[in-house]
Amino acid sequence: MTDQPIPLHPPSSTAQQVQWLTISEDQAGQRVDNFLMARLKGVPKARVYNILRKGEVRVNKGRIKPDYRLQPGDLVRIPPVRVAQRTPPGKPSDQLLRLLENSILFENEGLLVINKPPGLAVHGGSGVSLGLIEALRLMRPEASYLELVHRLDRDTSGCIMVAKKRSTLRHLQAALRNKGVSGVRKVYQALVLGQWPARRHRVDVPLLKLELNSGKERIVKVHPEGKPSLTEFRVLRAYGDCTLVEARPITGRTHQIRVHAQYAGHSLAGDEKYGDDDANDRLRKVGVKRLFLHATELGFYLPGESELTVVSASLSDDLAAALVKLS
Structure with missing residues (x-):
């Protein structure tokens, strides 16, 4: 070069x-x-x-x-x-635009819920010219306001909220901070290494976020000086030397489910940062070619409504196919 x-x-x-x-x-x-x-x-x-x-x-x-x-x-x-003039975001392909249009799970005047495809960053930056939010803005040029309510890791698929009004953004971000009954309910499915004990329902340890390489890389570890962090787990099905679990992050820390699973001795399948390289190599042969983590459900109260809105997304095709091979 x-x-x-x-x-x-x-x-x-x-x-x-x-x-x-x-x-x-x-x-x-x-x-x-x-x-x-x-x-x-x-x-x-x-x-x-x-x-x-x-x-x-x-x-x-x-x-x-x-x-x-x-x-x-x-x-x-x-x-x-x-x-400073910024480099304009890359142009999304027609295929990506069609995929995103078909991935809308819920929409009203203030909110979009998208079934985010795996491999798509939620926003551009750090070498990514085009993320989900930039693609949505190009897909909806008439929209005066589109902002992410929360985030998902690039390799994580599933439900993500995008506000169409600032009042909706404020309402839902306040709900995300609320750990009570009026907060946002997040449910994930994850494949973890080994046999997760059916009796272990919670991992409650503080997490500390560190920045490496001048802020270009983030890593999270269990540390007494970290922020309080709680994840609830439930076994869904055992697959030989892996377990499909449901994970509910009660707090919303960076990489929370991944680090809590690692702390419990059961790293997520396909996790290149916190996982087991040898196990990931074996699982790649049966189709687990990325982080096995899917945001399967969101429950939230819309502004002015007393009834819980629940939006769900079935396990993505690549992960579902891998489970069939593991059966």
């Missing part, structure tokens, strides 16, 4: 004009610093706080602090800020 020439000039950028924005009901409630960072994509965080500190950002013609929460009807002045 030949060396690439080092650019002699910084990337091109564009200078915006002064913007005057009136805050809608749906935009209200968020902090002004978060509002600005969402509007000024490509502007360093330090620069956003700098223009706030200098009073260049005004709300109703007055200076405000970064933690000011916007109100309906507020008039926000955003000064001209030079924004």
